[in-house]
Amino acid sequence: MSSLSGTWRAHPHARRSAPAWATRLLQFDVMLVMGVLAMAAVGAVMVYSATRYELLAAGMSPHYWVKKDIVFLGAGAVVMGVLAFIDYHHWEAMWMVVFGATFAALLAVMVPGIGTHNLGSTRWISLGPFQFQPSAFAPLVFTVVAGALCAREEGALSWRTLGGVVAIAGLTMGLVAKQPDLGSAIVIGVVVAAILVLGGARARQIIFLGLVAAAGAFAVIHFGLLHGYQTSRLTSFLHPNQHTNSTNYNLAQSKIDIGQGGLFGKGLFHDRQTNLQYVPEQHTDFIFTAVGGQLGFVGSSAVLVLYGLIVVRLWMIARSASDKFGSLLAIGAFALFSFSVFENAGMTMGITPITGIPLPMMSYGGSADIAFFAAIGIALNVGSQSRGRLSARQGPTLLAGPSGLR
Numbered sequence: 001m002s003s004l005s006g007t008w009r010a011h012p013h014a015r016r017s018a019p020a021w022a023t024r025l026l027q028f029d030v031m032l033v034m035g036v037l038a039m040a041a042v043g044a045v046m047v048y049s050a051t052r053y054e055l056l057a058a059g060m061s062p063h064y065w066v067k068k069d070i071v072f073l074g075a076g077a078v079v080m081g082v083l084a085f086i087d088y089h090h091w092e093a094m095w096m097v098v099f100g101a102t103f104a105a106l107l108a109v110m111v112p113g114i115g116t117h118n119l120g121s122t123r124w125i126s127l128g129p130f131q132f133q134p135s136a137f138a139p140l141v142f143t144v145v146a147g148a149l150c151a152r153e154e155g156a157l158s159w160r161t162l163g164g165v166v167a168i169a170g171l172t173m174g175l176v177a178k179q180p181d182l183g184s185a186i187v188i189g190v191v192v193a194a195i196l197v198l199g200g201a202r203a204r205q206i207i208f209l210g211l212v213a214a215a216g217a218f219a220v221i222h223f224g225l226l227h228g229y230q231t232s233r234l235t236s237f238l239h240p241n242q243h244t245n246s247t248n249y250n251l252a253q254s255k256i257d258i259g260q261g262g263l264f265g266k267g268l269f270h271d272r273q274t275n276l277q278y279v280p281e282q283h284t285d286f287i288f289t290a291v292g293g294q295l296g297f298v299g300s301s302a303v304l305v306l307y308g309l310i311v312v313r314l315w316m317i318a319r320s321a322s323d324k325f326g327s328l329l330a331i332g333a334f335a336l337f338s339f340s341v342f343e344n345a346g347m348t349m350g351i352t353p354i355t356g357i358p359l360p361m362m363s364y365g366g367s368a369d370i371a372f373f374a375a376i377g378i379a380l381n382v383g384s385q386s387r388g389r390l391s392a393r394q395g396p397t398l399l400a401g402p403s404g405l406r
Helices: 004-010 020-026 030-057 064-085 089-093 095-109 134-151 159-178 182-198 203-222 228-238 249-260 287-320 324-348 366-394
Strands: 115-118 121-127 130-132
Touching: 030 064, 030 287, 030 366, 064 366, 089 095, 089 134, 089 324, 095 121, 095 134, 095 159, 121 134, 130 366, 134 159, 134 182, 134 324, 134 366, 159 182, 159 203, 182 203, 182 324, 249 287, 249 324, 287 324, 287 366, 324 366
Parallel strands: none
Antiparallel strands: 115 121, 121 130
16 A cells, blocks of 8 residues: 555554654644743734733843743643653652652742742742742642542542641641741642542532531631731732722723723734733733734633643543542642633632632743643643553554544
């Protein structure tokens, strides 16, 4: 046969001689990879649009921030590719090492001379010209920790496992909130809750989790464990039209920017709110306002649809995983992405509290970018191994292509 496909049909054993990496590559979820890379490209454009005029006004190159963002996104893509080829079962055996290293890094941040103080928080460790934020990786780490502990049990979770996961998660959340990084602490709680609930928690255990969460929230508020500005940000969405020149200034400007975008937006680089830097921290926490102001309702909807594609593919990987640990890893990635998108986009529109949770692949931030890409890489490995086992049971075939194209 003259065609390539015909050659493979004529020689069914030829695929066995193909390199293992090539076989694995064919089993990756292509739609998930393309969705993530497309979102990263949109994010780079939005970071550029949100920072160019500010940099020009300061006499700097308008490409300063976007160049750094592209470096971070590129590093994240490399991490995603590496983790996609590493057998995810290794993480199950190494969960204590991964947790220990992360916890040590979180403690190191609090040590004078090691941790770096910036914008009222001490969250970073300086690594030459870059800064590493351990709390950005904590939700992903707890995907591994909670997944490994829950995967040990078949069926319903024991109270011992549930209590152990809740205890170490609560300790870590407290340490992260102390920095303070309330957003990451909340995401840890959401990821752990999703894994516990979908990992076999019984009804009475779910009720217990709810009571623990309620008690924790009451204690935080009653004993004044939050700073005043944190309380104001968390409750701003309850009274969005008050204090618009002080505590609710960010929210007010964010809503104005998105509202002025209308149906199709003001056009790329033509949004007055963005160009005049009316929205504080627009290239980080409030990047979605740059989308709304410049691309309007249609562009914002397209971005959210693209995020929807990513979380749907993660959910499909979780459903088709060949073992419990793989399924829980994908569930953790699903919870991480879906909650981050909902919370970040929601806070810019005044429907959710302002927590500082970044928008995946779009908000500027090196540690967050790499953490999100890492979550995708692990999920890709889970999906590819599941498809590999399915293909092995069905017999070798090249023409079926990756399951991600179904």
